[in-house]
Amino acid sequence: MESVIELHRLTKKYDEYTAVNQLDLTIYRGEVFGLLGPNGAGKTTTILMMLGLTERTDGEVKVLGLDPNHHAITIKSKVGYMPDDIGFYDDRTALDNLVYTAKLNGIKEKQARQQAEQLLARVGLSEAAQKKVSAFSRGMRQRLGLADVLIKQPEIIILDEPTLGIDPEGVRELLELISQLSKEEGITVLLSSHHLHQVQQVCDRVGLFVKGELVACGNIEQLSNTLNQDNHITVELEVHGDSNTLSAALEALDQVVSVQLSSQPAKANSSTTAFSVRCTEDITSTIAKLATEHAELIKIHRLSYGLDDIYHRYFEGGETHETAAKAK
Numbered sequence: 001m002e003s004v005i006e007l008h009r010l011t012k013k014y015d016e017y018t019a020v021n022q023l024d025l026t027i028y029r030g031e032v033f034g035l036l037g038p039n040g041a042g043k044t045t046t047i048l049m050m051l052g053l054t055e056r057t058d059g060e061v062k063v064l065g066l067d068p069n070h071h072a073i074t075i076k077s078k079v080g081y082m083p084d085d086i087g088f089y090d091d092r093t094a095l096d097n098l099v100y101t102a103k104l105n106g107i108k109e110k111q112a113r114q115q116a117e118q119l120l121a122r123v124g125l126s127e128a129a130q131k132k133v134s135a136f137s138r139g140m141r142q143r144l145g146l147a148d149v150l151i152k153q154p155e156i157i158i159l160d161e162p163t164l165g166i167d168p169e170g171v172r173e174l175l176e177l178i179s180q181l182s183k184e185e186g187i188t189v190l191l192s193s194h195h196l197h198q199v200q201q202v203c204d205r206v207g208l209f210v211k212g213e214l215v216a217c218g219n220i221e222q223l224s225n226t227l228n229q230d231n232h233i234t235v236e237l238e239v240h241g242d243s244n245t246l247s248a249a250l251e252a253l254d255q256v257v258s259v260q261l262s263s264q265p266a267k268a269n270s271s272t273t274a275f276s277v278r279c280t281e282d283i284t285s286t287i288a289k290l291a292t293e294h295a296e297l298i299k300i301h302r303l304s305y306g307l308d309d310i311y312h313r314y315f316e317g318g319e320t321h322e323t324a325a326k327a328k
């Protein structure tokens, strides 16, 4: 996999305050990567250092193989950046704004118009092309912002809180668009957000930021494993019938750590039993087979941790490398 952004021990201090602390991160071509973290976690500062818009205190940054401190202009031509407060000429139309950006990027008038019209169609704003941006809703502005970063045909787009202040339907549409762009055009997308559900919907991998540190990084499954430190898997099942022999059979399996009766039959005359089985590896199918041999299987599923659990643990617990290390 080709890396397009590489950060090594990247650090930013504002006087005594450390906004970003020794960040190591690699982002690969074509992926949608989410920087997830609460306000003040250091996401924007990290983005600004990638773009050469703020100087780092220490560490290394490579964007498309270049150091932003020395090649900010080349990087700017290849990386589209949409800040959380995009500025447009509000008294000009959407089309004019895009044509203006295109020309700034060296595209000739005729081609600029053509590209602007195509992009407006792409982001679903064709009908609003001749409307002044002052009349745009927040969602429309964000879609126009996306068109604006795409006009220079970037290799990477960086979106800072792109869904801020948009209604749920607008969020869904914008995320779908971002996902399509990445898949169809092979654009690498880096987006920052503090909305875990949105990040979960659209990102291939996620980096969790807390107080300037990357406390965990990976796809949702890897993050779940990080959370589940002993790497045990829990399988829950419900059966009708003889629960005692099934329980004994489950306990006899090598991979089973514990078998718990998680609920008693709901009614006195009911013979439904719910089990929670902790295992060292995923043996859901073996458990299902045993359950059907010894009783009547009603339902079975493997428990998995979602971003919700991860978010609560890291963000609300305020866990950092130090506390994580102590916990190990």
Ligand SMILES: Nc1ncnc2c1ncn2[C@@H]1O[C@H](COP(=O)(O)OP(=O)(O)OP(=O)(O)O)[C@@H](O)[C@H]1O
Binding pocket: 014, 017, 019, 037, 038, 039, 040, 041, 042, 043, 044, 045, 046, 194
């Ligand atoms: N120019 C600055 N001078 C001093 N401190 C700053 C400056 N810019 C950012 N900070 C501080 O650095 C920390 C990280 O800020 P940053 O904007 O990177 O966080 P963020 O994760 O992007 O949060 P948000 O979601 O609120 O944008 C914050 O505590 C912020 O107050």
